Every structure is written in structure tokens, then in C-alpha cells.
Amino acid sequence: MQCARYLPDKARTSPINTLQSCKHIDCERQRRKMEIMDYLIFPLSIFLVWRCIRVFTSRPIHSKSSTTKLPPGPRPLPIIGNFFELGNKPHQSLANLSKTYGPLVTLKLGSTTVINVSSPHTAEEVLHKNDHVMSNRPTLDAARALDHHEFSMVWLPAAAHWRNLRKVCTLQMLTVQRLNASQALRQKKVQELVDHVHERCSSGLAVDIGRAAFTTALNLISNTFFSIDLAHYRSNSSQDFKELVWNVMEETGRPNVADYLPALRFIDPQGIRRRNAVYLKKLFDIFDGIINQRSQLRASSVTSSGTNDVLDALLRLTKENDHEFSYNDMKHLLLDLFIAGTDTTSSPLEWAMAELLHNPTTMAKARTELQEVIGKDRPVEESDIAKLPYLQAVVKETLRLHPPAPLLSRHKAGSRRGNWRLHSAKGCAIGRDPNIWSNQNSFVPERFLESKIDFKGRDFELIPFGSGRRICPGLPLAYRMVHLMLASLLHSFDWKLENGMKAEDMDMSEKFGLTLQKAMPLRAIPVRVQRPLPI
Template sequence: MDLISYVLIFCLIWASFHFLKSNSPKLPPGPYPLPIIGNILELGQNPHKSLAKLSKIYGPIMHLKFGSINTIVVSSPEIAKEILQKHDYAFPTRITTAATQAHGHHKTSVACLPAGSQWRILRKICKEQMFSTQRLDASRGLRHAKLQKLLKYVQECCVNGKAMDIREAAFVTSLNLISNTLFSLDFAEYNTGSSQELQEIVHGVMRVMGSPNLVDYFPILGWFDPQGIKREAEYYFGKLLAIFDGIINQRQLEMEQNLVSPRKDDLLQALLQISQGSEYELSRNDINHLLLDLFVAGTDTTTITVEWAMTELLSNPHLLSKAKRELLAIIGENKQVEEYDISKLPYLQAIIKETFRYHPPGPYILRCKDGNEELEINNYIIPHNALILVNIWAIGRDPSVWPNQNSFEPERFLSGEIDIKGHNFELIPFGAGRRICPGLSLAYRMVHLMLASLIHNFDWKLESGIKLEEVDMTEKFGLSLQKAVALKAVPLERLIKPVLHIS
């Protein structure tokens, strides 16, 4: 074949391509994808930040190709509302990744199942047995007891002049709260190293679940698992499931021998009784994977938020002083913060909201387009089976939504017009729509109580040799955005005196 023939064939292919492109549905704008790999190289080490930068070029709704996967990236509250509320029915499921397939987790996980009958059953069980207002009020004494143990540990560090690892302390408190809620057991003690393995497992789960994985974009690579993510997921999930299996076996033995006295009032007891009834079909495997979902989510979000909030307050002493004055004015000098006090503490609430805005526990929300029909949003076509990525981190740093977006300013929330319950789409750390996090109410109570207790009862200083401007603010990317370097601070006897009001 001569050169002219090659040129003619090339021109024919080029013309056909552009004809088809001009007659194809209008996709959102985005960077041009490379052959085969698409836009994978655009992600970098911190995909939430890379995608936020791209949104400044291509707009609040973008189209990218990750391998063969059409991906729609949303970076504005208005379009997030369109997808998560108005068209929620069209996005009923989360993406099934290679990591979520470890131990068959995707088949039974409430976080992974499509919004069908089994998903609704598991959500209903969670709400009725763990997250209803009645259940949360009934377990108030448990949370109070765990906070008292935390404060006792902080007091010991204070007396000894010892720097405290805020992350480790928050993790142990959250861990023991969730382990008691699920199993009536403490899983760890402070400053003993007993929590280290579990902390590594939980953070490992969040990391492998959130890490970009080539296998998810090129399924043919699944046999090779080139990044080792599936193997790591199998390891971390297996560790937790083995722990749960041992606890369940022991509980079932006690139930068979009538040794559970007094009666355990925890989620495991409720799940075992439900599994023996006729109302729901709940297998041992279903129970294990539901416990895994709740265990990981229940420890990670609270730990991350409390550590970031303390980091920002210690880096901004004037904000810490203002928060302490509010607590002393409202609570008093010799009283402990109770759950019913949270509604009386607007500045504390504003600090938590600002922490969720500036350091969201999870950088984005993932959904999958269902069915074969295309959907039009904002005058663009969303292809069927597209991956939807709502960049919560980008929305929280959008200057058109938040003035002084790169400053930590709790005052922006003092009007009280914005909440975190999925109604205000500029601040949705727990998601929105049908798939909003079922544990929102418990996390809300624990985050406020833990932070309030730490700053109300003690003054704080950074560990020796660390200046305010040297506090490390680096994020460690994963399904959650934990602080890369753990915050360590020294608790001190409280010196500030109460005032009558907060200005």
C-alpha cells in the first residue's frame, strides 16, 4: 500500500471520529484523555486537590476518563444537590472497587449495596438498634463514662507534664465507645500500645478503600493486583472479621448456656436475636460485615475531626481562648459538659462545622449512575454507568461559596443557618440523600463532647520545640483525610476564668 492510500485511510478515520463526536451527546468539559489510560495521570498523589485544580479550568462539572470508566466530577453545591437530592434515584449505589471485594464485603456491606431491599433492611436495623434518638439517649451514660476515662488520662499527662498524642487519645475513646456499643467490651487502654494494632488496621482499611487502584480502571489487571491493594484489603478486613468471629462465637456459647447475665444491651445481641427471628433474613456473614462497616466508620470520623479541630485551635490561640470562655460562661468552672449542653454552645458548634468544611473526614462522595438511560444535568449528559465523584474538599475550599476560604474562621457559622445534616450542600461531610451516613447523630454528639471536654478542663501547649507556624498541616490521603503527622500537645491546669458572655 502506497503513502497516498495510508493518508486517505487516516483522513477517513479522522473524519469518521469527528463526525461521531459531533453527533454524540454533550458531555461535560474536561481534559483530553490519553489513549487507553485516559486521565489517570491527572490524579497525582492527592486526587482531591488535583481535581479541585482542574475544576478551576473546566468548571464545576467535569468529564474525565479513568481507563474505560466515564467519571463525572462535581465541585459545586448546586450540582451536588441536583445529583444527591433531585436525581438521587438515578445514583442508587456506590462503586464496587477491588478493595471492597475483599472477603466479599461488597456483597453484604451497607456501604456498598445498591439501594434495594437488603440495603433498606440493614439501614433500618442500624437506625432502630443503634442510631434512633431513643437508643442514643439510652446510651448517654456509656458516652459519659468513656469521656471520664479520657479526662482521667489527660489529667495524668497534665500532672506528669507529658505531651499527649491527641490522635491516639481520641482513637482509644472512639474505639471503646463503638466497641461497647457493638459488643459491651473495651478494646484498648490509654498509653499502653494496646490500640496501636487496631489503629493501624482501621487506618489501613480507610487507606486501601480510598487509594486510586489501576485494577478498578483496567479490570484485566485484577489477576495481577499490581499495586497490592486487594491483598492489603484482604489482610485488614480479615483481621477485623477474625476478631468479630471470636466475639460472636463466645456470645453464642454464652447464650446457649444462659450465661449472658445481666442481659447484654448491645448491637451484637440485637443482631443475633434478629437472625433467629422470622422478620428479617440476616446471616452470620451479614452480621460480620455490618459490624465491620460500623466499627471502622465509628472510630475513624470522630478521631480525625477531633484531631484536626485541636490542631487548628492550638495553631490559633485566640480561637481557643474564645471557645474556652464560652464553655466557662455557659457550663461553669467546676461542671462537666453534657450532651444537652451542645445546643447552648454556638461557638463550639461553629468550630466543628468549620473543621468539617476545612478538613472534611472524607474528601469526596462516590456514586454510580444506574441503568442504560442517560441523564441531563446542568445542560450536560451523564452517561449510563458513569462514576459520579462529588469533591467535598473542593466545595469546602471554593472562594465563590466561602469568603477567605483558606482561613480557619469558625465565626462564619455563628449565624446558625448552615447545618451538617445533608440539607445545605455547601457542607455535607456525612453525605446527603438516601445514602447519608446513618451514624451522623452519634458522631455529632461524640465530636462535640470530646472536643468540649478537652478544651474546657485543660489549657494546652504544643510539645516542646514546636512553634505555632511549624505545626504540620499535611494531609494523608485515603477514604478519609487524616493528619499526616499526629498532633502532640501538653495539657496544663486551667488558668482562664469565666466571663459573662462571648463577644
């Protein structure tokens, strides 16, 4: 069913209504079928274009005269290389390979050589000391949908256009001054989350933690950009938007033969780029409607009711210097920031709550700290976060075990370094390396209480948001939001699992896309706080 295009004259009611005709985008059965088809289509495609592929695979990547010696790795199969060894959870497969072959593992994926980096020392060499050489990213075929790769801050090479977009993003949203100025807005949106949980608590109903957190993050970003809410807790609109965002991230993160056998790119054998184009079009329709309404408002004699948000600033930039920041740049930047700012905020929060419910003693310690520092008569504020070392340790431990985007840190070598790429299995190899972390697979926040390791890109033992030039620009905002939401949920409520489930029976399995989500959404029942808290 085609998605009804959002019209400007209807925008004043609810811009997200354009998603209501787009429900049930993908059921779980269709996803499983696509995963199976991915692996069935692959060998068929290889057979059909055999001669074309041989042109690429018969030529060695490094000439015989090259002095470059690649690290060890599993023996590749003819043509397809090590493609099937990645499986449907490549972040885990890469972590397991590093246990066998060491911190540097060479994989042949079609016509491309990939080197997986899984040690802090080597990650520092790549992301810090040689950042100027390794700062580009290989463009995934899924990102070519609607030419997103030509405008996206995520996929553009680290050149003038990329620097301009990053500068726009930072100056309009992410400077310390901007973040401090928007503190009241974050406090308001988190309070709305707490109010929603209070309603569920009064009714004895469970809360879908990931969905509630996503709605909060979505409304924070939409108010920052558009001065409106795009979702409500008591409707399915945020879930519809979440489905679109997740589908984009899932398609982009899906193993795609076209990324490693460029000769197949024109036929899109798995249909990944085609499906991604559908999802991107629906998101762009929403943005177009909101932008058109604001443009008409600015062009009329009617005042903008005091709005002076990021959208106003971006519209001014497109008028002032169109060749440096165009309308297309603005739409694709909005897409990048909405995707990066919603799911990569809500997913760590859901994992943190899941780990705390899975470890009741740890949750009691975190809540006791909150009671001692905050008291019981006022809400948590951002200024309190610095006084909560155990809560900070909980967030660090969550990001160590469940990094938001475990394989997004892909880097492409410059032409002088050869035709090869690097992956950093930053969350599942470095984050679970027994040589770095004791009891590496257990949730132990205490390990960070006496440690100065942080996740802001300078300590390569913990780089969930990347490092160097390609570090996630939204890290300062994510830091504030994840801590504030988690502290507010723990301070205001006790929590118990739905249907009397015991902590040891929780499903803690992962679902892989560009971000790492729980395979089973976390549902928990809030309970009114009883004081004092036992440890």
C-alpha cells in the same frame, strides 16, 4: 507473621489481644514503596494486556446518536486517560481541576468516564432531585476482598438487601430514643478520656490527640455492641486496632487501576485487594472470637450478666430470620460500623484541636464560651452543646476544611444515563470554593455564627457526610461525640504544643485515604486550667 486467631476461652480477658502478634503491620517506608510501585506497575500492566484493553477502550462510551454532552475536562492520554492527573492526593487534584474547568469536570479513567461535581447546585441535582437514579455506588476492587462488597452497607446497591441492613443499623443504634438511652455511656467514655489526659497533665507529658480520641471512640462502639472495652489508653492495643482500620481505609482509598480497567481486575496488579484481605481477616478474627463467646454464653444455662447490647439484638435477628440477616451480614455490618465510627470520629477531633492550636485566639474564644456557659465546677454534658454556638461553629469550620471522607461520595448512574460515575469533591472543592466562602483557605469559625448552614445533608454548601439516601447513617452519633469530646478537652485543660513549638510552625499537611488524616499526628501538652481566660 500470621495473626493468632482469637479463641473464645481467652476472650474474657482481652479480645484485642489477638492484635498483639500483628504489630508493625506497615512502616512508613513500606507505604512509600507501595505508592511508588503503584505507578510503576500501572504502565507495565497496560503493556501486558494491551490487546485486551483495546476491546474496551476502542468502543465509545456514548454512542454517536446520544444527545448527552459531557462537561469539559483535561485531554486524556491513550488508554490510561487522566489517571496520572489524580496524583497521590486526588481530592486536592480534583479541587484544582474544578478551578480550571468549572463545577463539572469530565475525566477519562481507563475505560470509565468520571464526572466530578464541585458546586452546591449540581450536588443538589445529583444527591437530592435525582437521588433515585444516582443512589448506587461503583464497587471499588479493594472492597471485593473477602467478598465484602456483597454484604457491606457501604457498597451494596440501594435495593432490598441494602435497605434491610440500613434499617437494622438505624433501629439498633441510631434512633433518637437509642441515642438518648446511651447518653450515660458516652458521658462515661468521655470522662475516661478526660481522666487519661489528667494523668498526662500531672506528669507533664504530651497527649497524642488522634490516638486518645480513637481509643475513646473505639471503646464507645465496642461497649455499645459488646459491653466491653477493646482498648486502653496506657497500652498499644488501640493503636494496633487503629493501624488495621487505617490500613483498610488507606488501601480502599488508594488509586487502583483495576477500578478503571476491569480487564486487570483478575490479576490485582497493585496487590491492593490481596493486602486488604489480610487486614479484613484480622478484624474478622476479632469479631468471630467475641461473637462465638457470646453465642456460647447464650446457649448455656449461665446468664449473660445483664447484657442486652446490640450484639444480643443482632444474634436474635440471625435466629429469627436468617435469610434477611445472616451471620455474614452481621460480621460485615460490624466492620462497616467500627471503621465508620472510629476513624471518622477521631480524625475530625484531631483536626479541630490542630486548627485551634494553630489559631490561639480562636481557641481562647471557644474556651471563654465554655467557661461562661458551663462554669468551672462541673463537666460538659450533651445537653450543653446546644448552648455553645461558637463551639458548633468550630466543628462546622473543621468539617468544611477537613471533611472525614472527601471522596467517599461516589455515585453511579443507572443504565439509562450511561456508563459513567460521579465524584463529589465535597470537602476540597465545594468547601473551598471562593465563590461560596470568603477567605476560603483560612480557619474562621465566625463565618457560621450568622449562618444557618449545617452539615446534616440539607445544605449543599457543606456536605462532609454526604446527602440523600447514601448519607452517612452514623451522622447523629458523630455529631454528639465530636462536640462532647472537643468541649470536654477544651473546658478541662489549657493546651500547648510539644517541645516549645510555635503555632506558625505546625505541620498541617494531610495524609489521604478514605478519611483525611494529619500527615503528622498531633501531640499537645495539657496544662491545668487557669481562670479567667484572656481573649
